[in-house]
Amino acid sequence: MNFDLVMSETPKFKVTIDTISVEVPAGTTILNAARMIGGDVAPPTMCYYSKLKDSGGKCRTCLVEVSKGSEKDPRPMPKLVASCRTTVMDGMEVKNITSEKVLDARKGVVEFLLINHPLDCPVCDQAGECDLQNLSYEHGTEATRYEFKRRTFEKEDIGPYISLHMNRCIMCFRCVFTADQLTEKREHGILERGDHAQIGTYLNKALKNDFIGNVIDVCPVGALTDKTFRFKNRVWFTKPVDAHRNCSNPKCCGHVRLWMRGDEVFRVTARKDEWGEVETRPDGTPGWICNECRFEKKQTKDWVIEGPALIPRSSVIAQGHYVGTKKTPVLIDKVIGKEPQYQLNIHDISDVNKPEIELSKIAGPAHSDDFNK
Amino acid sequence: MGVKLLLANDGVEGIRYYDTYRKNGGYTTAEKALKMSQADIVEEVKKSGLRGRGGAGFPTGMKWSFLAKPEGVPRHLVCNADESEPGTFKDRYLMEFHPHLFIEGLLISSFALGSNRTYVYIRGEYSWIPDILNQAIAEARNAGFLGKNILGSGFDCEIYVHRGAGAYICGEETALIESLEGKRGNPRMKPPFPAIQGLWMRPTVVNNVETIAAVVPIIAMGGDEYAKIGVGKSTGTKLMSACGNINKPGVYEIDMTISVEEFIFSDEYCGGIKNGKRLKACIPGGSSVPILPANLLLKTAKGETRMMNYESMSDGGFATGSMIGSGGFEVLDEDQCIVKHTMTLARFYNHESCGQCSPCREGTGWMYKILKNLEYGHGKLSDIDLLWDIQRRIEGNTICPLGDAASWPVAAAIRHFRDEFEWHVKNPEESQKRNYGLAHYADPIHVAATA
Numbered sequence A: 001m002n003f004d005l006v007m008s009e010t011p012k013f014k015v016t017i018d019t020i021s022v023e024v025p026a027g028t029t030i031l032n033a034a035r036m037i038g039g040d041v042a043p044p045t046m047c048y049y050s051k052l053k054d055s056g057g058k059c060r061t062c063l064v065e066v067s068k069g070s071e072k073d074p075r076p077m078p079k080l081v082a083s084c085r086t087t088v089m090d091g092m093e094v095k096n097i098t099s100e101k102v103l104d105a106r107k108g109v110v111e112f113l114l115i116n117h118p119l120d121c122p123v124c125d126q127a128g129e130c131d132l133q134n135l136s137y138e139h140g141t142e143a144t145r146y147e148f149k150r151r152t153f154e155k156e157d158i159g160p161y162i163s164l165h166m167n168r169c170i171m172c173f174r175c176v177f178t179a180d181q182l183t184e185k186r187e188h189g190i191l192e193r194g195d196h197a198q199i200g201t202y203l204n205k206a207l208k209n210d211f212i213g214n215v216i217d218v219c220p221v222g223a224l225t226d227k228t229f230r231f232k233n234r235v236w237f238t239k240p241v242d243a244h245r246n247c248s249n250p251k252c253c254g255h256v257r258l259w260m261r262g263d264e265v266f267r268v269t270a271r272k273d274e275w276g277e278v279e280t281r282p283d284g285t286p287g288w289i290c291n292e293c294r295f296e297k298k299q300t301k302d303w304v305i306e307g308p309a310l311i312p313r314s315s316v317i318a319q320g321h322y323v324g325t326k327k328t329p330v331l332i333d334k335v336i337g338k339e340p341q342y343q344l345n346i347h348d349i350s351d352v353n354k355p356e357i358e359l360s361k362i363a364g365p366a367h368s369d370d371f372n373k
Numbered sequence B: 001m002g003v004k005l006l007l008a009n010d011g012v013e014g015i016r017y018y019d020t021y022r023k024n025g026g027y028t029t030a031e032k033a034l035k036m037s038q039a040d041i042v043e044e045v046k047k048s049g050l051r052g053r054g055g056a057g058f059p060t061g062m063k064w065s066f067l068a069k070p071e072g073v074p075r076h077l078v079c080n081a082d083e084s085e086p087g088t089f090k091d092r093y094l095m096e097f098h099p100h101l102f103i104e105g106l107l108i109s110s111f112a113l114g115s116n117r118t119y120v121y122i123r124g125e126y127s128w129i130p131d132i133l134n135q136a137i138a139e140a141r142n143a144g145f146l147g148k149n150i151l152g153s154g155f156d157c158e159i160y161v162h163r164g165a166g167a168y169i170c171g172e173e174t175a176l177i178e179s180l181e182g183k184r185g186n187p188r189m190k191p192p193f194p195a196i197q198g199l200w201m202r203p204t205v206v207n208n209v210e211t212i213a214a215v216v217p218i219i220a221m222g223g224d225e226y227a228k229i230g231v232g233k234s235t236g237t238k239l240m241s242a243c244g245n246i247n248k249p250g251v252y253e254i255d256m257t258i259s260v261e262e263f264i265f266s267d268e269y270c271g272g273i274k275n276g277k278r279l280k281a282c283i284p285g286g287s288s289v290p291i292l293p294a295n296l297l298l299k300t301a302k303g304e305t306r307m308m309n310y311e312s313m314s315d316g317g318f319a320t321g322s323m324i325g326s327g328g329f330e331v332l333d334e335d336q337c338i339v340k341h342t343m344t345l346a347r348f349y350n351h352e353s354c355g356q357c358s359p360c361r362e363g364t365g366w367m368y369k370i371l372k373n374l375e376y377g378h379g380k381l382s383d384i385d386l387l388w389d390i391q392r393r394i395e396g397n398t399i400c401p402l403g404d405a406a407s408w409p410v411a412a413a414i415r416h417f418r419d420e421f422e423w424h425v426k427n428p429e430e431s432q433k434r435n436y437g438l439a440h441y442a443d444p445i446h447v448a449a450t451a
């Protein structure tokens, strides 16, 4: 067997991101290479969505510095680049969290995204699973320097199931691509331009396609929310379980996540992966779900329940539970080449927390009794 | 008198019409070009050293040689006639008064690039010009210079004029292509570049009107001869749109060997500052390029005379220089307020941002609001630093150069006129009644003696 031939079919490029190297197939973006490494090395994303063609490049949160272009042409790139839209070259060296320039630019992007945001998290259904909250928490500052009136729009109902709070929209275009790519007829797009641009259905036409509910799942903020779930519960009080049913719609995967409290199904969503995107099904297709599964099947008897969903430990949704949380890999020691010095170790001052107790093994909310065992 | 190539026939009665243009030697260059090989035309353009006249100054011959030529895929030449940069109106002059020169340039360029369907994307506000162009196109077709098998060369070419709907961003080449395809005029992410995948994903060259027109004299006289006009990498002639507080605003053709001082003060060009006022500042290349105070405009930081060409204008980088850009030359006299002027530009960029990327969408509006406060006497000293911080975080971090174009004027105004901004903050009432005036902005600059 000619190994050279096999190798040449899929050339592999070596790329080093924040001092950690990976080999990836040619054509991979810097972002996806960084996601293979995982943890902090993966830049945050607000507009890129791997399941949507042409997405990315717009929000600029994923900007990185290319300090070495490639083995052949080692010159650094003059500007920061959007990692979600830049493909790797062999021998490329990239700085994400190790670049001051990147961290500063990212701080700027977070500030820009927030100046016109209403910050109405206390009354927003997305709170607790909002990418903008997470981004601001990690990369933002505690106070704003913006002293002007924020831009506002009227809240709109687009169809019987979906509500649009344009005030919260960050113009990631994901819903536009979803409507474009998942439904036969595009029913909404962008109206106006610049800072008064808005998502619109044009003449308040309702979105009524079978798959339009997926725009709720792709929206990184609380701009598009599920009217059947509105104000019914905080996501972190509900318990996510994976379930499926035999859906008659051939394009629907029928594998969903139920958000329950007791025996009550509060909400149905697609299953999401660790990057907050609709998961890829074992057959390689994205796990989009139809409107019927999402909005009309709210009884436990409609579903075959598989068990608790895997939730990242860092998510607030993990707070009320529970068996099976997922740890995010911590790579900071590798990136900086030494153990990080924490200003505070919770175990030094807490009487309750015992590091040897694995919280993810405790079923249900942790109780002080759990620590007295 | 400097060399005139594009405006050589300026003032000739009826030059707008085919017969007069033809009598004055029009279309003889096209006849010559159609007998040349495509590669030879590209070579002449390369030798001429012509740089794109749309603003970025990219060498045209090089751009043409990047055009991909896959078998069986049509290629297109698209002419950028969107001319929306405040202070720039030279393309309008060419199209309105010399349409046949433009069409001859389009024909030669289309032939060189192999474009059988060439598009002119013209800004919507130029509502009367498409008629002029379409009439000229019809005349050229009647005379056999457009249509099928032009002059028996076997080359077919049609030119279509497409009107924009009034958006500055549609002058950015990829937004222009999107708009031409009938979509929302949002700039595309690059790569792929238009030379590989442009209009309808076909290889495309986008060139400015003046660039295309300049191809005619280049082919007529030969690239080497053209390159002898001008200095260094600033070859040939450049059209300048002069406006502001000058005696003779208008479009001037210069051969890039004259000094800025001569351009402003000689009677052949701007004719000096209006009403005997003194020169305070100038934006030499369209609203996006850095503004310069009088002293840095006339002399470089090294104390050399600043010339009207690409190299000299950008001498000193952004710290003490500027750019020729699109050639929109805006002159400000001592009565002009830099804060107000900067605010006006910020309002423009805020209004024209397409809204795709966060730094430009949000940052341009924020800068405008702060500048409005400063201008109307509600500013704080910290606002100046905040403005600096905002522009710094927009610049270079956006999808298309509009983000940079919005940042540079603000940065340059603060860099050179910081005391005028501070004066506005410290004298909120007085600043509403009078302007800061000339201050020290025309004072000679101390040049450190070189060893």
Ligand SMILES: Cc1cc2nc3c(=O)[nH]c(=O)nc-3n(C[C@H](O)[C@H](O)[C@H](O)COP(=O)(O)O)c2cc1C
Binding pocket: B051, B052, B053, B054, B055, B056, B057, B058, B060, B063, B080, B081, B082, B083, B084, B085, B168, B169, B170, B171, B172, B173, B174, B206, B207, B208, B209, B211, B212, B400, B401, B402, B405
């Ligand atoms: C926001 C923006 C607006 C632009 N507007 C124009 C324009 O009105 N006319 C133009 O010729 N080029 C304009 N350009 C430059 C074009 O993108 C492009 O570089 C140019 O048309 C190339 O032609 P050239 O090589 O002949 O200069 C603009 C660029 C940007 C970023």
Ligand code: SF4
Binding pocket: A168, A169, A170, A171, A172, A173, A174, A175, A176, A199, A215, A218, A219, A220, A221, A223, A224
């Ligand atoms: S509504 Fe949501 S998904 Fe759509 S553009 Fe706005 S933030 Fe993105």
Ligand code: SF4
Binding pocket: B169, B187, B352, B353, B354, B355, B356, B357, B358, B360, B361, B398, B399, B400, B401, B402, B403
């Ligand atoms: S820089 Fe401004 S104009 Fe250019 S793509 Fe971004 S938002 Fe649009």
Ligand code: FES
Binding pocket: A044, A045, A046, A047, A048, A056, A057, A058, A059, A060, A061, A062, A063, A082, A083, A084, A085
């Ligand atoms: S995720 Fe890359 S630019 Fe938005």
